[in-house]
Amino acid sequence: MSAALRLFDDHATLCVRLTPNAGRDTVEGIETDAAGETYLKARVTAVPEKGKANKALIALLAKTLSIPKSSISVQGGETARKKILRIDGDPEDLKRKLAAFNDS
Template sequence: MTSPCRLAHDHILLAVRLTPNGGRDAFDGVEVSADGLAHLKARVTAVPEKGKANKALIALLSKALKVPKSSISVASGDTARQKILRIEGDPEDLKSRLDALAPT
């Protein structure tokens, strides 16, 4: 299975499929879409208005990966379910934390 993240020099890009109004804040593993690309499935209780769901996703990832919220940003898909998040930090360390969080 492919990984939902791409490593760069000083950050990773993480593909996420977000479900707002999900009943709980949690990760539901890694899924491969029909086009063969992997993404981390996440759900948050926040509603998808005025960026609330994105903020909840960033808070959830920040806590799980033990990185500051300021190091996570939405690179693309701000208003879509499919998002690409940019997470600043050591790429290898972040990838190992993500793999422990949601094994591929």
């Protein structure tokens, strides 16, 4: 897929650039910034205070990928726009589900 997704034996990590306080909750696809970093771009309507935007991001990705919210956690970037998410489960299954966003 891309460098945004890193696969391990029992989980995967996903780099996400989150825009809180947006007009709607959506996953916009895989993008690369000027520094060459690849990430999944997402927007949520929640405000970035007291973890509300992170919770909304987890709910959005769980719904989009058809996986339980409990399998997604913020591993890095708790208060930053760019985050590292840990997603427990079959990494190959996750790779297939995220492939739809690869060319968005």
